[in-house]
Amino acid sequence: MQACIISIGNELLIGQTVNTNAAWMGQKLGEVGVTVQKVVTIPDQEEAIRAALDDALAHADITLMTGGLGPTHDDITKKVVTDYFGGKLVFHPDILERLRRAFQKRGFEMPAVNENQAWLPDNAEILPNRVGSAQGMLFVKNGKKCVVMPGVPREMKYIMENSILPMLKRELTGQVIRHHTWRTAGIPESMLFEMLGDVAKLERFGKLAFLPKYCGVDVRITISAPDPDEAEKRLQQAEKIVFEKIGHYIYATGDTPLEQVLGELLTGRKQTLAVAESCTGGMICDRITDIPGSSNYFMGGVIAYSNDEKIARLRVSPETLKQFGAVSEQTAREMAAGVRETTGTDFGLSTTGIAGPTGATPEKPVGLVYVGLATKESVVAKKFVFGEDRLINKERATYAALQMLYKALKGIQ
Amino acid sequence: MQACIISIGNELLIGQTVNTNAAWMGQKLGEVGVTVQKVVTIPDQEEAIRAALDDALAHADITLMTGGLGPTHDDITKKVVTDYFGGKLVFHPDILERLRRAFQKRGFEMPAVNENQAWLPDNAEILPNRVGSAQGMLFVKNGKKCVVMPGVPREMKYIMENSILPMLKRELTGQVIRHHTWRTAGIPESMLFEMLGDVAKLERFGKLAFLPKYCGVDVRITISAPDPDEAEKRLQQAEKIVFEKIGHYIYATGDTPLEQVLGELLTGRKQTLAVAESCTGGMICDRITDIPGSSNYFMGGVIAYSNDEKIARLRVSPETLKQFGAVSEQTAREMAAGVRETTGTDFGLSTTGIAGPTGATPEKPVGLVYVGLATKESVVAKKFVFGEDRLINKERATYAALQMLYKALKGIQ
Numbered sequence: 001m002q003a004c005i006i007s008i009g010n011e012l013l014i015g016q017t018v019n020t021n022a023a024w025m026g027q028k029l030g031e032v033g034v035t036v037q038k039v040v041t042i043p044d045q046e047e048a049i050r051a052a053l054d055d056a057l058a059h060a061d062i063t064l065m066t067g068g069l070g071p072t073h074d075d076i077t078k079k080v081v082t083d084y085f086g087g088k089l090v091f092h093p094d095i096l097e098r099l100r101r102a103f104q105k106r107g108f109e110m111p112a113v114n115e116n117q118a119w120l121p122d123n124a125e126i127l128p129n130r131v132g133s134a135q136g137m138l139f140v141k142n143g144k145k146c147v148v149m150p151g152v153p154r155e156m157k158y159i160m161e162n163s164i165l166p167m168l169k170r171e172l173t174g175q176v177i178r179h180h181t182w183r184t185a186g187i188p189e190s191m192l193f194e195m196l197g198d199v200a201k202l203e204r205f206g207k208l209a210f211l212p213k214y215c216g217v218d219v220r221i222t223i224s225a226p227d228p229d230e231a232e233k234r235l236q237q238a239e240k241i242v243f244e245k246i247g248h249y250i251y252a253t254g255d256t257p258l259e260q261v262l263g264e265l266l267t268g269r270k271q272t273l274a275v276a277e278s279c280t281g282g283m284i285c286d287r288i289t290d291i292p293g294s295s296n297y298f299m300g301g302v303i304a305y306s307n308d309e310k311i312a313r314l315r316v317s318p319e320t321l322k323q324f325g326a327v328s329e330q331t332a333r334e335m336a337a338g339v340r341e342t343t344g345t346d347f348g349l350s351t352t353g354i355a356g357p358t359g360a361t362p363e364k365p366v367g368l369v370y371v372g373l374a375t376k377e378s379v380v381a382k383k384f385v386f387g388e389d390r391l392i393n394k395e396r397a398t399y400a401a402l403q404m405l406y407k408a409l410k411g412i413q
Numbered sequence: 414m415q416a417c418i419i420s421i422g423n424e425l426l427i428g429q430t431v432n433t434n435a436a437w438m439g440q441k442l443g444e445v446g447v448t449v450q451k452v453v454t455i456p457d458q459e460e461a462i463r464a465a466l467d468d469a470l471a472h473a474d475i476t477l478m479t480g481g482l483g484p485t486h487d488d489i490t491k492k493v494v495t496d497y498f499g500g501k502l503v504f505h506p507d508i509l510e511r512l513r514r515a516f517q518k519r520g521f522e523m524p525a526v527n528e529n530q531a532w533l534p535d536n537a538e539i540l541p542n543r544v545g546s547a548q549g550m551l552f553v554k555n556g557k558k559c560v561v562m563p564g565v566p567r568e569m570k571y572i573m574e575n576s577i578l579p580m581l582k583r584e585l586t587g588q589v590i591r592h593h594t595w596r597t598a599g600i601p602e603s604m605l606f607e608m609l610g611d612v613a614k615l616e617r618f619g620k621l622a623f624l625p626k627y628c629g630v631d632v633r634i635t636i637s638a639p640d641p642d643e644a645e646k647r648l649q650q651a652e653k654i655v656f657e658k659i660g661h662y663i664y665a666t667g668d669t670p671l672e673q674v675l676g677e678l679l680t681g682r683k684q685t686l687a688v689a690e691s692c693t694g695g696m697i698c699d700r701i702t703d704i705p706g707s708s709n710y711f712m713g714g715v716i717a718y719s720n721d722e723k724i725a726r727l728r729v730s731p732e733t734l735k736q737f738g739a740v741s742e743q744t745a746r747e748m749a750a751g752v753r754e755t756t757g758t759d760f761g762l763s764t765t766g767i768a769g770p771t772g773a774t775p776e777k778p779v780g781l782v783y784v785g786l787a788t789k790e791s792v793v794a795k796k797f798v799f800g801e802d803r804l805i806n807k808e809r810a811t812y813a814a815l816q817m818l819y820k821a822l823k824g825i826q
Contacts, residue, residue, distance in 0.1 A: 015440030027428030281702025289694025
């Protein structure tokens, strides 16, 4: 089954909003065996919507459309699509009543403009949206489906998960598409490619792709097989070769983030972590606490942006700061040891560096970062030189620190 | 001038990568007066690339294509597009030499597979890429332009900023497109719409759109005018009405994030801030330190995930924790006061809550969050009930805290 996604909204075209909806839908559709062949982003204009529908219905079995269902005057999707499929809007008093109650629950009187959200097409199945005021719609014409959903991510996801994905799962039989990703760190894309050797040998099992990111290079295989068992068999054969060749650099399989792998390792060993951040400014703690249950192993962190805070909360010696500076191997070591001791954890992780754009000196350029790691037995620090961009430096330093902890937990040099 | 963006890559269609490139390009093109009429995402397949080029060249004056220029076997864009425009690839020894040196600088021997990146079309202008190994290309046919760039964001941005945007600025005259956004907080989309009154009156100046986000609703106007002066005049007329009607809810104009507005306010008053986070887990500190120069007003933060840390670093009373619990108005107040006093800052900001999915009790559901704010004069705390999603709860609590600080700085009730 082939799908086309149509994202509607000027905010996407002018770059005010990033199209995360299309990515999420592509992933979920792939999981049930639907291939997205195209994503098209168009403005809130009748002509553009009609042209995109013509193209999508000609090539895809199912079209998923998001955006332009809000209550205000620039939201035209519902009217245009209803008309395109030859229907008209009719009033639903029950939906109006539900909207009124939802507003009251939030402590507001429902504005009159929301009334138009109770007008719905007479030629579509209504797909309930319990987390917002715009309902989903399913139009069917000549065996082709067209789903229309709000652009608010939470509302689109609700309708996908409660109506569309269950429907597709029921209907689909035949070819299974399986995506699998190995996540690597510490090695460039082209060297991974060379280490894998004869790619044709691996591509007997599925199509390979290399995806470089700030936290490392992901290697993905896409397997097409007649049934799930065969897909699993091919995946295992491919994975055996991949682990022989590049296993040393793989920190996770699937889409698991490194912070989750760390959480599982720490939980399994009943060990705990505390973090002292300077240049990463809280990003390490933020990523760690994205993981549910992180309170079991993450005791806390100190964001020591000033020298006073480094001394008071982390016991960094004023002499060290004076002699070597805040951005130094010595300070990174004392921060890691200090946060471990004052919090009473098994591991202490630290960063200190110059995120930029200001703060550089002739000896210490923007992008210079030291990462420290303290255990009961030892305290080590490592130097990195990243680039000019503040946000990218924060992210690269964050993943450099998480990788250092990972290697320590796995005993990798 | 009308543009079409073609994003190439299976990783975008299956949702492994979010298409942030298209958003960035849309924004930059808009700034020089180019309207993106369509964004199309397609797989790394010759047929799909050719069909997308046919469509784009028929409708747009300039086509911007990204992705599929890497050194590995699944990167086919360069070959397909060169062939589409009737050229062939020729070898550039100077580029090979530069690639070799770049690898050596990073401490690697250049892998043989990178050699194919020195083969470039004989029918395109080469657009230098100094931050990566794949060069950009500019094809021109019947007055229509087609730019081909790597998909790595940093490399695409380098080529856009150094080659494409300067070229477009030189060529463009005529109609100016101006986007302007007012950022609001604390009020739903439909109420904003009603408060604005007669939208037609505002739309004499430009087209209005409402964009709901977790941190509030953005209201955007798009003005089309014969010259920059006229666009500015219309914007000022529209802005006057907007501020009369909804000015109370506007925390910034333009695309400025709230954390930057806070930084400017604190810098202007020479005041300082410290943060104590529990349920937000570091996200507040992370967002604050995204702003260059934040070390001037942000002294540091404490991520107190455990009760022990709340007591030891923030002086929260064990009695308070016992009697009211860690997630309570009292604890939020003591955390805010404690971090302010121990750090010696003007403001102390705190969060404590249940981000989920675990940790709820019958009295305290997932999504319950208290935000505290301490100044020299007073300590206040406010209760919020958000939803079920951990990451969204972290983000909403982060912006609830930042908004509370903003209101205090501006003297808004």
